[in-house]
Amino acid sequence: MSLKHHQLDSSVEKQIKENISKGILSPYRFMDENAVRRNMGKDKNSVLRPSFGRDIEKILHLPLYNRYNDKTQVFSFYNNDDITRRGLHVQLVSRISRNIGRMLGLNLDLIEAIALGHDVGHTPFGHAGERYLSELLQKETGRHFNHNVHSTRVLDILYRRNISLQTLDGILCHNGEFELNEYRPKKGLTFEQYDNNVELCYTEGGEAIKKLVPSTLEGCVVRICDIIAYIGKDRQDAITAKILSDDSMFSSEFIGSKNAEMINNLTVDIVNNSFGKDCIILSEQAFNDLKTAKKENYEYIYKNEKIEGQYNEIIKPMFNELYYKLLDDVKSKNINSCIYKHHINAIQKSCQYYEDWDYISEEPNQIVVDYIASMTDDYFIGLYRLLFPESDKAIEYHSYFET
Secondary structure, eight states: OOOOOOOOOOHHHHHHHHHHTTTOOOTTTOOGGGGOOOOOOOSSSOOOOOOHHHHHHHHHGGGGGGGGGBBBSSSSSSSOOTSSHHHHHHHHHHHHHHHHHHHOOOOOOHHHHHHTTTTTTOTTTTTHHHHHHHHHHHHHHOOOHHHHHHHHHIIIIIOOOOOOOOHHHHHOEEEEEEEEEEOOOOOOOOOHHHHHHHHHHHHHHHHHTTTTTOOOOOOOOHHHHHHHHHTTHHHHHHTTSSSSSTTOOOOOOOOOOOSHHHHHHHHHHHHHHHHTTTSOOOOHHHHHHHHHHHHHHHHIIIOOOOHHOOOOOOIIHHHHHHHHHHHHHTTTTTTTTHHIIIIIHHHHHSSSSSOOOOGGSOHHHHHHHHHHHOOHHHHHHHHHHHOOOTOOOOOOBTTTTEE
């Protein structure tokens, strides 16, 4: 079957070409000179290093950025490099977002910073790992763990990189589980409001996250593009992993059912409906199809018993054992523990842009959560085997060569 690729409206395309040729940018674009940081005396905007270009570099050089490449996107138990890992996902979000941002005349550096940093706080084993870690944290402290919130903690608190408020806010508000047909920025955000939003996410969890709206148009673009980047790619990967034999069961017609169709058609729809506006809009057809596509992904992929089995039977108990072993090490101040040698000490030595901070004084459960969330899938398994050598828990991997 041939792919159905929609085209930009001719009048919109003509205006975009004219704007690009004349260097005309959107009046709703967020300007680098307006970036706000906790320490305004550092990281000043310049021609050599614009504000959000600095944020990009800070994120790229972060130790945890390296770990994207061995973190699950959806499929954990496959020794197959053709299946998407989280490192590729953030690049896809960046690419799609920048393409839309270019046509809308937005700040591409701000878009890239948000996109590249949006999952830096994600757990090993994807959303299953996120769920298990949140359950453990809630049980011990009553607080919730969510990867979007933790991504901002990594950048703003743990590694203290003096990231701009606009980048942090875009990352906090990115959560791709909550789609809207209109994204209208809530402008005028302050660090006080941002900090309050973060705390509400810890205390109220998903209920608070549902209410988050980015303060910039660039943040709105990344939020919808997070969904665009995964919705079709996960289908592609499911076929590669032999979870699905083909994509014939998917029904979305306006945006298509294949990855290439969905990226193109949602991009076209957003640009056609958002060009020249102060918000990001999807047509009713595109929005309804996107909701249907996401629902079908859950039905046929994310809740598929071929995926769920090892998570609940093996990975969840491993999370429990590892969590409480590390928690005991923190509470007993076991300085020979891996959590001290490979996490606490590294954080204490990290570059600090603002006030001195004694990390070990943090609540012990939060330190354990910080450590586990930082792990790649292989790191998690390696540490578990080191700490529990007698355990009979073993993960079965699907190889390249299975027929």
